[in-house]
Amino acid sequence: MIFLITIISTLSSDLLIGIGAGIAAELLILMMKGLPVKSIFRPGIKLQQHEGKDYFHIALSDGAVFSNYIKLRKYLDSLPRQQHLVLDFSETVVVDHTVMKHLHQYREEYIGQGGQLEITGLHAHRPISKHPQAARVRMQRRGDVKVAA
The missing domain is CATH 3.30.750.24 (STAS domain)
Structure with missing residues (x-):
């Protein structure tokens, strides 16, 4: 899922935004699993x-x-x-x-x-x-x- 978000964001905008979207997605998933902010x-x-x-x-x-x-x-x-x-x-x-x-x-x-x-x-x-x-x-x-x- 994170890989797909990164690829789609990169292809639709640029590499930096794609990497940022992938990192944000990973942190969101970790917080959903219970990681405190x-x-x-x-x-x-x-x-x-x-x-x-x-x-x-x-x-x-x-x-x-x-x-x-x-x-x-x-x-x-x-x-x-x-x-x-x-x-x-x-x-x-x-x-x-x-x-x-x-x-x-x-x-x-x-x-x-x-x-x-x-x-x-x-x-x-x-x-x-x-x-x-x-x-x-x-x-x-x-x-x-x-x-x-």
Whole structure:
């Protein structure tokens, strides 16, 4: 759908408008899946460092998507190397395919530098395709009630 919007917008106007329409469509779809507006450009990050251990628990909330991945990456890069990092996605609503792909690559790099990187909390998320790096949307938990505004 996003690809079609981008192609049609590009052919009917110009490349810049087509790209903008594609990005806008992607953000709209992510918001329909539950991404809060506040998380479009800023991921929710909460760090817990365990005293005396080379262990960091990074809890992400709201959403991890293409538009906030750069800030997430900068944050991860600011942490010391050769540590044990746990990225916990339990409180995210949506994790898009771009973040899944880049985190897979980041994990390989981090392990190559002598560290450990665990990705947890995706068990409550449903992948939108069978690809191992597909976007994931958190399934509605029992007791969660959506209220129409």
